[in-house]
Amino acid sequence: MTTQKKTLIIDARMIEHAGIGTYLQNLIPLIMDHFNVSLLAASENLTKYDWSSRLRVLNTFSPIYSVSEQLELPRKIFRVDGFWSPHFNIPILPVRARKRIVTIHDVFHLVFYDQLPLVQKLYAKQMFRQIVRRADRIITVSNTSRDEICRYTTAHREDISVIYNGIDTGLFKIKTDKSSAKQIQKKYGLPDRFILFVGSVKPHKNLKRLLFAFQKLHRRFDDIGLVVVGKYEGLVTADKEIAELIRNDPALQNKVHFTSVVPMEELPFIYGLAYAFAFPSTYEGFGLPPLEAMACGCPTIVSNIPIMREICQDAAYYVDPLNADDIAGGLRRVLEDQALRQKLKSTGLRRVTHFSWKESAEKHISVIDKLLAN
Numbered sequence: 001m002t003t004q005k006k007t008l009i010i011d012a013r014m015i016e017h018a019g020i021g022t023y024l025q026n027l028i029p030l031i032m033d034h035f036n037v038s039l040l041a042a043s044e045n046l047t048k049y050d051w052s053s054r055l056r057v058l059n060t061f062s063p064i065y066s067v068s069e070q071l072e073l074p075r076k077i078f079r080v081d082g083f084w085s086p087h088f089n090i091p092i093l094p095v096r097a098r099k100r101i102v103t104i105h106d107v108f109h110l111v112f113y114d115q116l117p118l119v120q121k122l123y124a125k126q127m128f129r130q131i132v133r134r135a136d137r138i139i140t141v142s143n144t145s146r147d148e149i150c151r152y153t154t155a156h157r158e159d160i161s162v163i164y165n166g167i168d169t170g171l172f173k174i175k176t177d178k179s180s181a182k183q184i185q186k187k188y189g190l191p192d193r194f195i196l197f198v199g200s201v202k203p204h205k206n207l208k209r210l211l212f213a214f215q216k217l218h219r220r221f222d223d224i225g226l227v228v229v230g231k232y233e234g235l236v237t238a239d240k241e242i243a244e245l246i247r248n249d250p251a252l253q254n255k256v257h258f259t260s261v262v263p264m265e266e267l268p269f270i271y272g273l274a275y276a277f278a279f280p281s282t283y284e285g286f287g288l289p290p291l292e293a294m295a296c297g298c299p300t301i302v303s304n305i306p307i308m309r310e311i312c313q314d315a316a317y318y319v320d321p322l323n324a325d326d327i328a329g330g331l332r333r334v335l336e337d338q339a340l341r342q343k344l345k346s347t348g349l350r351r352v353t354h355f356s357w358k359e360s361a362e363k364h365i366s367v368i369d370k371l372l373a374n
Contacts, residue, residue, distance in 0.1 A: 014087060026357040030361035035365075040058050042059060065089050074096075101368060110124060110125075139161050144306045204283040214328075215249065300317070
């Protein structure tokens, strides 16, 4: 006798976002055959995913973090076994699901609570309070994040499942197509030798101190550039101080390159072209870019914060993210020490084998199955 599949609605409105979008894009196609899945999303945002045609889409147009989502989502969620929110912006009204699952990727809004505008403070405090009250199971992406959830909320450790993110090693891998690599280098005007930064310009990504470190470094390595994957225009609006720093230093103007938006399929080539990858973030819930760099054979420098120690282990060179001199020293060491570079490449390639979306999906299925069986 065939067992009827459990019904599961997933809030997929953020599928086009960085971070959470990667999470949804990789997990939904791997779990959709195990459950009877419906998605909350705008259907036009799903058309590029071949698998989406096999799923029921509950057209939902409310912006995230909005009042309208609090009214629309409970109306759209029909009677199901489970409802899964992949972010902390959950419906605070009751929904017609027997069980509720919430993924918390980090507690940035609680860790940096004092630095937030009043509206964001009130929103974050209310949402995390509601998650603890309403979620039947919390999923998070690292042991570090679980520890922080327990520290900053009243959630109990036993109610939180840790499931690591994966890496798409079909995409992020050492590229042997030298012709395509040269074309991409020419397309973005990349120097022959460069340090790479991939990430947003939000303050905790720490681009400002990386630039200070690079200022110290380029006097000694005048053939090294710094490539930032992202839009310079975004920098101007997000952090005027960094924009001024670049504008007022002729050396930085000539050595710092912004690529604008890079299609995902071209990013592995840029990782492969880079002489080193720098990720001096002061806060992360997981941190995919260092693993992407490792998978592409790029020596990686990261912050010596707990989450990076957990994820990267011995496969990265660690620096103090609050000290530009230490960041510069780490960059210099990785640029000069060939034995260290080779060690970081080989340990990095081994480390990424521990992060698979297939394994992540299997663990998500196991957690949700167990919850819905009760």
